[in-house]
Amino acid sequence: xxxAGLPTSPEACQWLYADDHLLALNxxxxxxxxxxxxxxxxxxxxxxxxxxxxxxxxxxRLDMATSGVLLFARTLxxxxxxxxxxxxxxxxxxxxxxxxxxxxxxxxxxxxxxxxIGFDWAxxxxxxxxxxxxxxxxxxxxxxPQLPCSHASRVALExxxxxxxxxxxxxxAIGHPILGDTLYAPPAxxxxxxxxxxxxxxxxLLHPVTGLPLTLHCxxxx
Numbered sequence: 001x002x003x004a005g006l007p008t009s010p011e012a013c014q015w016l017y018a019d020d021h022l023l024a025l026n027x028x029x030x031x032x033x034x035x036x037x038x039x040x041x042x043x044x045x046x047x048x049x050x051x052x053x054x055x056x057x058x059x060x061r062l063d064m065a066t067s068g069v070l071l072f073a074r075t076l077x078x079x080x081x082x083x084x085x086x087x088x089x090x091x092x093x094x095x096x097x098x099x100x101x102x103x104x105x106x107x108x109x110x111x112x113x114x115x116x117i118g119f120d121w122a123x124x125x126x127x128x129x130x131x132x133x134x135x136x137x138x139x140x141x142x143x144x145p146q147l148p149c150s151h152a153s154r155v156a157l158e159x160x161x162x163x164x165x166x167x168x169x170x171x172x173a174i175g176h177p178i179l180g181d182t183l184y185a186p187p188a189x190x191x192x193x194x195x196x197x198x199x200x201x202x203x204x205l206l207h208p209v210t211g212l213p214l215t216l217h218c219x220x221x222x
Contacts, residue, residue: 013025013026013048013049014026016069016216016217016218020074021073021074021075021207021208021209022059022071022073022074022078022082022208023049023071024069024070024071024072024216025045025048025049025070025072026068026069026218027045027066027067027068027069028067029065029067029196030065030195031043031044031045031048031064032045032064033045033058033060033061033062033064033070034061035047053074056074057072057074057075057076057079058072059071059073059079059083060082060083060086062200063165063168063198065180065182065195065196065198066095066198066199066200067221068199068200068201068218068220069200069201069202069203069216069217071203071216077208078208078209081208082205082208086162089160090205090206091203091204091205092204092205093200093202093203094156094157094158094200094201095156095158095159095199096144096154096155096156096157096198096199096201097154097155097171097178097197097198097199098147098152098154098178098179098193098197099152099155099176099177099179100152100153100176100177100179100189101151101152101153101176102146102151102152102153103155103176105142107143107145108143109142109143110141110142111140111142112138112141113137113138113139113140113141113170113171113174114137114138115129115131115137115173116129116130116133116134116135116136117134117163117164117165117166117169117170118135126183127163127165127166127169129169129173135161136161137161137169138159138160138161139160139161139166139167140157140158141155141157141158141171142156144156152179153176155176156201157171165184168181168183168196168198169184171184178196178197178198179193179196179197180192180194180196181196199218199221199222200218201219201220202215202216202217203215203216
């Protein structure tokens, strides 16, 4: 672990699932899903996975600051099948986050954020709500049992589309940014947590080979 408490080696991997066709691990916050541009951005969860499973192939990604369930294929056939399942929205994704101020909605009651997202050209690589040229973006959210404080809420999130930074942008747009979000939250909310409080809690899908339902789940550590 480094001084910030972030994992820095493959030995820190928490494996959630493995068979002959696919793999899943709990990606820590602060770790890239795939290599970035530049030699200083080559260490990533995919390379970590390949240390144990050299045939691991990329299927989808999580933001560097987001933790949670990250899926890999082990064959090209499975990679294509899983990629198609994601693109056709056949994979059910559930996230959990901490937001501030506290949500005024009732616990267990689902609501929708249906706001188009586009590039924020003045602040690249940020995104923003763009009612004219943004891409359709849809998120469902639900308040979970209240935290023992009055200034924040735990929330379940289901992105029905997959835009970059979608959950972060949508929650900020409705006035409830995510704690620790250095891109979209005001300084006071950024300072409420040492990392982005956003976690990919579960993926539900049909196994690309067996056709059986498969749930990959990992509880958040916040």
